[in-house]
Amino acid sequence: MAKRKQAVRIGLGLAAIALAGSIAHAFGQTPDSRGGPVPGAAPGEQEEQAFFRSNRFTMPEPARADVPKTTIGQGYARIGENAGLELYMDQTTYAIAVKNKATGYVWSSQPDSKTMRGEDLNEDWLNAMQSPFLFDYFQEGDATPASGNYRSQHGKALSAKPVPGGMDVTYALPDLGISLTVRTVLDDQGLVVSVPNDAIAEKGSGRLASVQPYPFLGSVRQADVPGYLFIPDGSGALIRFRDQQSRFDEPYVGEIYGSDVATTGFGFANAVSYPVFGIVHGAGQNALMGVVEQGKANAEIVAYPSGVNTNYYWVSPRFKIRSAYFQPTSQSMGGINTFTKARTEGDKSTRYVFLSGREADYAGMAAAYRAYLRRGGQLPERPAAAASDTDRDVPVEIDFLGGDVEPGLIGRHVLKLTSFEEAKAILEDLRKQGVTRVTAVLKGWNSGGLNGARPAKPSFAGELGGRSGFEALRDYAAAQGIALSLETDYTDLLKGSPRTNVRTDAARMITDRLVEYPFVSKFVSSLYKDLNGYFLRPQSALRLAKDDFGVFREDGLTSLALNGTGSTLFSDYGGKTPLTRTDAMGTYGKLLEEAGKQSLRLLVNRPNDYMLKGASAYLGMPLESSQFMYATDTVPFVEMVLHGVVDYYAKDANHQADPAEDVLRMIEYGAYPSFVITKEPSWKLQNTPSSDQFSTAYGDWAPEIKRRYDLANEALKPVQGAYMTGREVPEYGVVKVSYSNGAAVWVNYTGQDYRSGAVAVKARGFAVTGGGEP
Known part of the structure; x- marks a missing residue:
């Protein structure tokens, strides 16, 4: 198991913050209009009901409160229109407003001026709220980014040119020698705000580091408007608007697809798999959903709760233009701090979809996002049977851990944990118990075991029964209608793999160093200090996948499980031409196409949005948020997008602290159960890289597999x-x-x-x- 799980980098401090947030909400320590004692509850009930006010759960919607009416301010002129919306722009400040024709509700990019004047804002934030964009920048010779905005930098509008559906406004920042264009248009689907890459000019000492166009669109002061922010954290989270709020040091920052380790190196990143966010002004009344369209490989979702710098709630994407990094200049790690010279690739754009009535909440956003993905061809085709077949049992995922390495007298050898014959016997035992629909995934099936050679060669470990043993298992699974997959990974590369050469196949950082990391965390085992991991170059991944897919089909397989490849994205500065993250997305798209050509189904672990089209199943579905202190609710946004589109499975049940609650959460979120299983007792894993799997023996888990399977069938079979x-x-x-x-x-x-x-x-x-x- 790759310890790129980042046991070190997750950060105990952040975990403590999240836990503190959960506890604070649970026991009423965070000011909340819904907090305090529960009227009429007995002492024992007080504690229990307080627990369910934790941000681990979702709160009941408060009684409907009408949203204050909004209007188009003076000085605005209409610049665009479609069937349902009108777009206006202030001819002096270049603020925008969007009016819903059916409801008359107006969304503004600039907070109400009277409210701002009464807020005692400092000059920087007052300027920021009245600016059409925020930005960070570098000065030549200084790798520390500075923050600015259009007004604070004495910006000027060089031109405002009408375009179909809207306006192009070109702005100059004369003190820095920077100019850029913000395009704002209405098309038939909604509002699109973009910054064309070829319209950015840098002729002075300044260099753009990031830009946020119209970040205060839909912002709310405290609880002046009922509602919440939606952020794509884990399964999804809400930040409800409140009059009273604790003070926080930092906003929420979700890096779309995680940090680019080839540029910034390894470090904690709150990774976001889906570039979507939202704001609700009165649940069931008005909402907007934002989707980052172009430039999403170099963007992050930033959400400010009231209490961070100001009393306003706001959320927007921030597009990265350049990044700071450390350039070593000696073997002793001496070096200099600098920043990337080239701008990140492509235009930057965000699409805003406006919702009203019953659609104006996070559930409506999920439906709108599903429709958006469907229109863009980013979802798998829905099987004909899936829409009507509720007679079949629901599936359960059984991950068999075949073999892993352990130290021996002479080097390392493969330790058998579940042979192919033993996996067949376990599947037969499950069938006799009535567990009739199984998605079986074989891990560590290859020569070298799970962590002996990566990427794995399509050859079957002799310790597990070799090719003949696998073929017997394959034929049994086919006869019983069991979906059998081999797990493979085209992201991790281990030195010594006979299929690759680290110097030519491992990705390189901008510093020309290899992207290298300790493959096994010291918190798991100290026996593998020499086992270094690398990232496989996307072009090499595609080459190997092409070769493997043909072999797998010849071996009679119809399904593979991808681990890592669907969720990890990075640049590659090896070779003559750097490969950008956008390029890498395209390369992984070709990998999906190659699987399709071979009629191979792909089960993908935690897929990013660009991998969904090729996913026949979603493995490791998150059923929680990070529970940051400023978040008030956890919601199943991802599940509401994907249920009925693709089967998805919860994380394995082997390590859940509260099995009873875990089952209920799985049922509520519409996820199917999963387990990691070995035939051998779990203590045998203690000297392997998989020693964090401390409870896997089938003999121990067989009753629980049957129990969860029956409960999942009862609850989820009808839907x-x-x-x-x-x-x-x-x-x-x-x-x-x-x-x-x-x-x-x-x-x-x-x-x-x-x-x-x-x-x-x-x-x-x-x-x-x-x-x-x-």
């Missing part, structure tokens, strides 16, 4: 192939999830039975109501 269409929280700890076929799944996390009319949900239980065709 297979259906979209999630809504989600309600009638009481703390009680959730109702509605589906497109008329069914609803109710989950009760609390210790008391719940009843609503004819619906009864037992304590720590679930119920399914309704149903029909999707």
Whole structure:
């Protein structure tokens, strides 16, 4: 198991912050209009109900409060229009406003001037809120970025030219010698704000580091407007608007696709797989959803809760133009701090979709984002049977850990943990118990075991039974209708792999050093200090995948499980021409095409959005957010986008601290169960790189697999192939999830039975109501 899981880099401090946030919400330490004692609750209930106010869960929506009316201010002129919206621009400040024709509601990029004057803002923030864009910049010879905005830098508008649906405004920052154009247009789908790359000019001492066009679009002062920010953290999270708020030092920053290790090196990054965010002004009234379209490989989602610098809530993308990095100049790691000279590739643009009525909440955003992905051809084709077949049992993922390396008297050898014959016997035992639909994934099936050689060569470990043993397992699985996949990874490269050469196949950083990291964390084992990991160059990954896919098909396989390749993105500065992250996305897209040519299904672990099209299943679905202190709720946004589109599986159940809650969360989020299994007892893994898998023995887990499978069938079989269409929280700890076929799944996390009319949900239980065709 690659310890690129970043055991060190996750950061105990950040984990403590998240935990503190959860505890603070649980026990009312964060000021909240919904906090305080629970009226009428007994002492024991007080503690339980307080727990469900934690940001680990979703709060009930407060009673509907009308959103204050908004209007187009003086000095605005209409510059664009489509069937449902009108776009206006202030001819002096170049602020924009978007009016919904049906409701009359107006979204503005600039907070109300009267409110700002009463906020006691310092000059920098007052200027920022009235600027059409924020930016960071470098000065030549100085690698420390400085922050600025259009007004503070005495910006000037050089020109304002009408374009179809909107306006191009070219701005100059004379003190820095920088000019750029912001294009704002309405098309038939919504508002698009972009910064064309070829319209950026840098003729002075300044160099752009980042730019944020119209960052205050939809911003809210404290709880002047009811609602929340949506951020794509984990499964999804909300930051509700409040009148009282703690002071925070930093905003939320989600790096789309994680940090680019080839430029900035390894370090903690709050990675975002889906470049989407949103703002709600009154749930069920008005909402906007933003999607980063162009430049997303070099962008991050930034959300400021009230209490960070100002009393305003706001969220926007920040596009990276250049990055600071350390350039070593000696073997002793002496060097200089500098910044990238070339700008990041391509135009930068964000699309805003405006929602109203019942669609104006995070569930509506999920439906809108699913439609957006569908229009762009970014989702897999929905199988014909998935839309109507609710008679089949739901699947369970069984990951068999075949073999891994361990030290021996002479070098390392492969330790057998589950042979092919033993995997077949386990599958047969599950079938006899009534576990009839299994997605089986073989890990460590290859010569060298799981962590002996990466990327793995398509040859089967003799210690596990060799080719003949695998073929017997393959034929059994096919006869029983079991989906069998081999796990492979075209991202990690281990020195010594017979298929690759580190000097030519490993990605390089901008400093020309190899992208290198300790493959096994010291927190797992000190026996593998010499086992260094590298990143496989995307071109090499594509070459190897092409070769492998043909061999796998010849071996009678129809399915593979990709680990790492779908979720890790990096530049590569090796060779004559650097490969950008956008280029790498395209290369991985070709890898998906090659799998399609060979009719291979791909199960992808934590896929980024550009990998969804080729994913027949999503492995390792996140069922939680990071629980940062300023987040108030965790929501299943990703699940609401993908349910009914692609099967997805929860993280393995082997290491869950609260199995009862874990099952309920899995059911609520519509995820299928998964397990990591070995035939051998778990203690045998203690001297392998997989020693963090401390409970895997099938003999121990067989009853729990059967139990979870039966519960998942009872709850999720009636909603297979259906979209999630809504989600309600009638009481703390009680959730109702509605589906497109008329069914609803109710989950009760609390210790008391719940009843609503004819619906009864037992304590720590679930119920399914309704149903029909999707």
